[in-house]
Amino acid sequence: MSGATAETLDAVQSASGDSYKYGFFTDIEAETAPPGLNEDTIRFISAKKEEPQWLLDWRLEAYRVWLKMAEPHWAKLKVAPIDYQGATYYSAPKQDKDRPKSLDEIDPELLKTYEKLGIPLREREALAGIAVDAVFDSVSVATTFKGKLGEMGIIFCSFGEAVREHPELVRKYLGTVVPQGDNFFAALNSAVFSDGSFVYVPEGVRCPMELSTYFRINAANTGQFERTLLIADKGAYVSYLEGCTAPQRDENQLHAAVVELVALEGAQIKYSTVQNWYPGDAEGRGGIYNFVTKRGICKGDNSKISWTQVETGSAITWKYPSCILEGDNSVGEFYSVAITNNLQQADTGTKMIHIGKNTRSTIISKGISAGRGQNTYRGLVRMLPKAKNSRNFTQCDSLLVGDKCGAHTVPYVEIRNPSARAEHEATTSKVSDDQMFYCQQRGLSKEDALALIVNGFCKEVLKELPMEFAVEAQKLLAVSLEGSVG
């Protein structure tokens, strides 16, 4: 018996006063780059981070590609013009030149922020089995459990540290899954990325704990450009959790992250995200613009990459975590819940590129639209000529709350060999009055009833999340739907 439902209900109740409880602002003196973007900005960032020449060159190359690219507009999103020259591309919390060696050395202001966010950094988290690489405003400030992981040869550190300590690994894999010029936002990220996480799990090692990163956008008008690179060597296993919260603010904030996953022969990577950045207010003011490129490659035979995402936040979500199934018998999975309420817009889905023989992919997408929210599933399944006997199963379910919202499904299927099969199922349903009444007749408030029904709708995806995340995700769903029933 789990208390997850009770948790959901509690979350709705506690959220009734203040629907975005993470909407506070921490005043930390930021050391920022001057606004604007040119080669000097990139040199500034690279110098700040004391990067090697090859990385600076790599950034500059990306920048030059970016200059020639145009913002994509094919998604079903209405986006106000983004002023790339008005944004700031680097900001770091002020702290000693030396990196903190323990939590005691960390800015107490920062720790308080983490506490409010409920980020586990202290001993009890060890019990929960979580190692945290906390990212605050683009710079990693704390990494725990490194010792324990280090003994097993697992590298889990900030991207910046990886560049210093493991340049050969970074250089070998950076940009191999998402090349600099992959798309407009990936190119921008490649030019200006600030920091992020790096994970390497050596051959045959099963990472004993969930690795997690928390993101937080804070300093005013700062673009956030995370870069994550995760490599699972032959036969390795790793589960990675990513969660994000951001303080409330009025101006739109651009976020363009890149995540690259590499699974070698027989390796398995499970990547889970709960995203609840500030979605903007009920009138659509403020909120994060989230343009993310996430892609994994199953490079070796029998490898597996599994994406699970719960997207509740952001004003705009543009995100397609994808799998390139290169190795024979490799497996790609995408489990997604995306909620849009008020004026939120989401265009999200996945790409499954089947290259190797007997490759398998599964796509389960649950889109929930409430208020005037617009929710689009966009997915591509491509079976190449050598992908003999490959299979895809796609299920896209949309749930509408009220009649002012929209749900759209845009599946693309390309099959270039006769033995491959792709199956697609799609449903659109409404939260029925009968269901609401039945729940209410048993004593549940409208909000609780809706949260329960929506959680039920998302169950197939939520069960893919690690336990501690599943509870948080259920709370988020409830909070995100606040105000959507009259």
Next chain:
Amino acid sequence: MLEIRNLHARIEEDGREILKGIDLSVKAGEVHAIMGPNGSGKSTLASVLAGRPGYEITEGSVTYQDRDLLGLAADERAREGIFLAFQYPVEIPGVNNMYFLRAALNAVRKQRGDKDLDAGQFLKAVRAKLKLLDIGEDLLQRAVNVGFSGGEKKRNEIFQMAMLEPKLAILDETDSGLDIDALRVVSNGVNRLRSPERAIVMITHYQRLLDYIEPDHVHVLSGGKIVLSGDKNLATELEKHGYAMLGDAA
């Protein structure tokens, strides 16, 4: 406990009047049976009492425990102790039956000023009632009413009722679709709930149910009105003569 006076209700959507002046008085400790032809308004009455949206009350009043019932939202009524066993229980995909019940129970308990049951206490209470209603535990691990047989749905309703311990239970054709053994088990469950503080209103088409759950009063609803009231013998009469006998009564 419940006073219905000259209650008129119509369907919001098409304006059709279904309840055309219902008068009914239910005291604590009583069991009332409501019978009547298909489409006469029995379920509508149950729905209106439970606060289902979609109906407009055009006239009359309903007092429950000395309060104006019609001013309360459906969930408030439920938390005040009104339980409706649905004629057609609703499926909620993906929601575990046990989760659902616990959420409901805690909502109701909160209103009564009781603390949430912890997992252990809850499970103990559940097991006791399951046995009483001869329900397998597997039913609890399935999604609410999804794929339940007709009989399982009805049993589940009574199981929920037994757990929630309402003050006023309205059972809408709970006996329909039950086999003979199930009818006995479910009736037993209802009888266990009979007490001087509780009232039960059962809607049924069959006199058979009343052999198991003996009513204090029997009413016949026809054309949106209660046209006949009596004791349990009225049901026997109806069984014998059919609703044709209403010809003179109505």
